Amino acid sequence: MAIVWYSVQSWLGSEPVSLMLRSIFGKDLPSRIPNHFGSENATTYTFMCFFIFWVVEFPFLLIQPHKVRHLFTVKAVLVPFASFGFLIWSVRKAHGKISLGSLTDFHPTGTAFSWAFLRSLMGCMANFSTMVINSPDFARFSKTKHSALWSQLVCIPFMFSVTCLIGILVTAAGYEMYGVNYWSPVQVLEQFLVTSYTKGTRAGVFLISFVFAIAQLGTNISANSLSCGTDMTAVLPKYINIRRGSIFCACLALCICPWNLMATSSKFTMAxxxxxxxxxxxxxxxxxxxxxxxxxxxxxxxxxxxxxxxxxxxxxxxxxxxxxxxxxxxxxxxxxxxxxxxxxxxxxxxxxxxxxxxxxxxxxxxxxxxxxxxxxxxxxxxxxxxxxxxxxxxxxYQRWANVENFEEDWKESLKQDDLTGDEINVYEYSRGKTFF
Structure with missing residues (x-):
């Protein structure tokens, strides 16, 4: 699942890459590049953008997990400015008006509405299903057993709600302007470029797309490549470490063909x-x-x-x-x-x-x-x-244990028939590193 998600997130990352290229080389760039891809859901140009994003994120897979946190720091600083700037820009272009309602011809009521709501809710939970499983991959680096608690308790319900709200409002503003229900807010940003190819629009679209690409890069590494790397390390620890597992994830992601999964929103939510x-x-x-x-x-x-x-x-x-x-x-x-x-x-x-x-x-x-x-x-x-x-x-029965000399204690315990050893909880650490 981490490999599938890595591929999908890389495909999503190709969209801001495309907008950056079009901001520089012209809004008609996709039509100027001949299409020989042979798929109804992708072109040579879109695959080129996908591959560019894949190549750019590859070097980050070679960085040790505890050092890649600096990328997340940059992401945390830049993304709020880009997101709220995009929202303000969209609402202003729509003259302060947003469309309300379902924005489609389907208007469920009664039982149909309830089941549609539950299916949407399950889709959101499915989006988190991978992170629920691989959260210990990061929680184990916590300095205390409570370090990961408050960040997840606050950030996941609150910050994700804000992120979703921005996407909904941008889509609603886009519907007011263009009469189309774009299920990806980045497509609304693309319309800005298509309808008004001025210097200011090109600069704004490029900067927002650049930050969105960084955000996508950080998400892909934290939620997918490291997850695959740690799982493969557990399966074959003698031959595979986190870095090698991450590289394997990236290489296999090229075989997933994410453009077919992302062809429509219904296919994606079904997957x-x-x-x-x-x-x-x-x-x-x-x-x-x-x-x-x-x-x-x-x-x-x-x-x-x-x-x-x-x-x-x-x-x-x-x-x-x-x-x-x-x-x-x-x-x-x-x-x-x-x-x-x-x-x-x-x-x-x-x-x-x-x-x-x-x-x-x-x-x-x-x-x-x-x-x-x-x-x-x-x-x-x-x-x-x-x-x-x-x-x-x-x-x-969770207990704190000092693991400063874990390796020596472990080797000594293997010599004993009863396999005695310190009792330790999975959140414990030593010198900023963990032994699991």
């Missing part, structure tokens, strides 16, 4: 909802395991051992927690019929009830996998479980 059914079940299992079953207790040294007796080998030679696998599959299963109906599988009729379950895909997958996993752990406890009865016994 979002589709893979959210798999990620929601993962989130349900992870949260059930950490907050209910283990109560914050993690024995770090056992994580780095595949010897018999390690808590995380789960009593078998392959280290498979079958309870998690069953919980995951149970969370995915109820959404599969609706998923088949949504993608338009031929000769298959899906009931309205199954489709409505799918419309609630994230909640359904999350709570079913969460409940099934906890139930299985109740009857079949996992190794290292700190309480006997996970439904009745109380207690929270």
């Amino acid at each position: 979002l909802s589709a893979y959210a059914i798999f990620l929601s079940s993962i989130a349900g299992v992870v949260c059930g395991d950490y907050f209910v079953v283990r109560r914050g207790y993690i024995k770090l040294i056992h994580i780095y051992s595949n010897r018999k007796g390690s808590f995380y080998m789960y009593g078998n030679r392959y280290g498979i927690n079958w309870r998690a696998l069953v919980g995951y599959l149970c969370g995915v299963a109820p959404n599969l019929p609706g998923f088949i109906g949504d993608v338009g599988a031929p000769k298959i009729t899906v009931s309205e009830g199954a489709m409505r379950v799918y419309y609630l895909s994230y909640w359904v997958g999350y709570f079913i996998s969460f409940s099934v996993y906890i139930t299985l752990c109740y009857f079949f406890p996992v190794p290292g479980q700190p309480v006997k009865n996970i439904l009745k016994d109380k207690g929270w």
